[in-house]
Amino acid sequence: MTDQNVMxxxxxxxxxxxxxPVLKSLDLTIYQGEFVALLGPNGSGKSTLLxxxxxxxxxxxxxxxxxxxxxxxxxxxxxxxxxMVSHKPLLYENxxxxxxxxxxxxLYNLSAEVRETRIAELLRQVGLHKRADSLVRTxxxxxxxxxxxxxxxxxxxxxxxxxxxxxxxxxxAGDMLYGLLKDAHNTQRTIIMTTHQLQRVPQxxxxxxxxxxxxxxxxxxxxxxxxxxxxxIYTQATGVASTR
Numbered sequence: 001m002t003d004q005n006v007m008x009x010x011x012x013x014x015x016x017x018x019x020x021p022v023l024k025s026l027d028l029t030i031y032q033g034e035f036v037a038l039l040g041p042n043g044s045g046k047s048t049l050l051x052x053x054x055x056x057x058x059x060x061x062x063x064x065x066x067x068x069x070x071x072x073x074x075x076x077x078x079x080x081x082x083x084m085v086s087h088k089p090l091l092y093e094n095x096x097x098x099x100x101x102x103x104x105x106x107l108y109n110l111s112a113e114v115r116e117t118r119i120a121e122l123l124r125q126v127g128l129h130k131r132a133d134s135l136v137r138t139x140x141x142x143x144x145x146x147x148x149x150x151x152x153x154x155x156x157x158x159x160x161x162x163x164x165x166x167x168x169x170x171x172x173a174g175d176m177l178y179g180l181l182k183d184a185h186n187t188q189r190t191i192i193m194t195t196h197q198l199q200r201v202p203q204x205x206x207x208x209x210x211x212x213x214x215x216x217x218x219x220x221x222x223x224x225x226x227x228x229x230x231x232x233i234y235t236q237a238t239g240v241a242s243t244r
Contacts (some may be wrong), residue, residue, distance in 0.1 A: 004031040007051065007159060007190045013062035015048055022048045024214040026062070032158075033188040035181075037201040037222070040211035041240045044130070046194040047087075050161050053192070054084050066159060080108065083152030084161040089144040090151065093137035097128050097147050100136060100219055101154055108155035122150035127176055141168035149180060162193040166200070178204070198234060198242050199227040212238045 007029040008030040022137055030036055038046050049156045051057040052063055055075035069078045084090075088179040091100050098119060105115040123129040126146040134146060146170050152160060154197060162181075166174055181204055195201065201208055202225050210218040210233070217237035231242045 004033065006030075007032040007034070007067060008192075009065045010053075010062075011063050013049075013052065013064065014060045015045070015052060015057070016060040018191075020198075022214055023052075026214075026216065028209070028216065030190060030192070032190055034207060035185045035191045035205045037191070037205035037208045038192055038194045038211065039196075039198070039208055039234060040203070040217075041238055044211040044238070045214045046211055047163055049083070050086070050163050050192065050194065054082055054161055055079055070173055080155075081157050082159045082161060083155065083157040084163070085145075085148050085152045085165050086161075086163045087137075088168070089148045090134050091144060091147055094135060096133050096135055097123060097139075098132040100147060101150060102152050105154050110155060118154055118156075122153055125176075125180060126150045127173070142173050145169055146173060146176070149177065153180070157189070159190045160192070162191065162195075164196070165192055166195060166197055198230050198235070201230055202227060210234060210237045 006029055008028070010026055010028040013026040014021065015022055038049065040046050048057065052059055052071070054064065055071050055078055058072050066078045067081050071078055092103065095103065101119045101122065102115055105118060106119045110118065120129070123132050127147055128143065128146055128150070131143070136147065139147065145165070149165065165177055169177060181191065193205070202222050205222055207219060208230065209216060210224040218233060
């Protein structure tokens with residue numbers, strides 16, 4: 001991997017809430033075009049790490065650089081090159097699907113022509129083109145998740161963060177997300193995804209990182225692993241049986 005460009009560089013990263021250390025002196029390098037699955041039991045620090053990398057939270061100690069920009073001092077420059085899908089949809093319920101995407105596209109200074117093209121393209125990709133003029137408050141949880149994915153992709157970011165993106169998605173929506181993730185990876189975007197669904201990891205990710213008690217317990221290429229082999233590694237690294 002050393003011939004690839006470094007996209008994310010994390011050094012001595014620590015996050016403490018009150019007296020509780022959630023991440024402990026974490027060192028991590030992620031290269032451009034990697035698809036990293038971030039795994040671990042609840043409370044291991046996965047979502048905290050994503051929040052820190054996206055600039056939504058400040059580290060207690062250590063540095064994070066994304067695309068050469070440092071968080072938190074250059075957080076605005078970092079946010080311009082990342083897209084994130086989190087547990088919360090981060091949508092405006094009293095706006096339509098189209099209006100939501102148009103709003104976020106304007107935040108990223110996309111021109112009117114580019115906005116129209118991107119919005120139409122993404123609404124079709126996530127299967128919401130027929131609901132473009134419907135208010136988000138009328139959407140199911142799964143439909144809101146679909147729109148959240150479109151929102152994260154609207155400005156064609158170099159880095160994508162997905163925090164349990166399959167939550168609330170039915171089989172069809174899950175298949176749609178799989179296709180979007182594969183397409184994004186094929187265009188050399190760097191993707192970090194947390195998930196408890198280990199069976200999806202070898203199909204998508206190039207590397208798995210397993211967190212346990214705020215530290216990296218395992219990391220390696222997983223493209224040649226089966227889901228069962230990964231589940232065994234997960235249990236050995238965390239002491240917790242996976243749900244697979």
